[in-house]
Amino acid sequence: MSNLVATPDAIRAYGDASAAMATAVAGAAAVDQVATVAGLVPVFGLIGQDFLLSYAGAQGNHLASVAELAAVHAGTAVTAHEAAAGYQAVDEASGVDFLSLSQDL
Numbered sequence: 001m002s003n004l005v006a007t008p009d010a011i012r013a014y015g016d017a018s019a020a021m022a023t024a025v026a027g028a029a030a031v032d033q034v035a036t037v038a039g040l041v042p043v044f045g046l047i048g049q050d051f052l053l054s055y056a057g058a059q060g061n062h063l064a065s066v067a068e069l070a071a072v073h074a075g076t077a078v079t080a081h082e083a084a085a086g087y088q089a090v091d092e093a094s095g096v097d098f099l100s101l102s103q104d105l
Contacts, residue, residue, distance in 0.1 A: 008084035008091075015080030022073035029066035033059055 037056045044052055 006087040008088040011080050011084035015077045018073050018077035022070045026070035029063050029070055
C-alpha cells in the first residue's frame with residue numbers, strides 16, 4: 001500500500017448509494033406485523049394458533065434484523081461522507097503547504 005489514492009467524490013458516491021440502500025431496506029422493515037398476523041388468523045384458525053405464535057416471533061426477529069441492517073447501511077453512508085471530508089481537508093491543507101514551499105524557493 002505504498003500508493004494510496006482516495007477520491008472523495010467516489011467515496012461520497014458510495015455514501016450516497018449506502019444511504020439509498022438504507023432507505024430501501026428500512027422501507028422493507030416497515031411492515032405492520034400485527035396486521036399481517038391478524039390477516040393469517042382466519043386462515044389457520046384455532047388449530048394453527050401455535051404456528052401463528054411461532055411465526056409472529058420469527059417475523060419479529062426478521063424485521064428487527066432488517067431494521068438493524070438498514071441502520072448499518074445508514075452508518076456506512078455517514079462514515080463514507082465523513083471519510084471523504086477528511087481526505088479532502090487533508091489534501092487541501094497539504095496543497096497549501098506545498099504552495100508555500102514552492103514560493104519560498
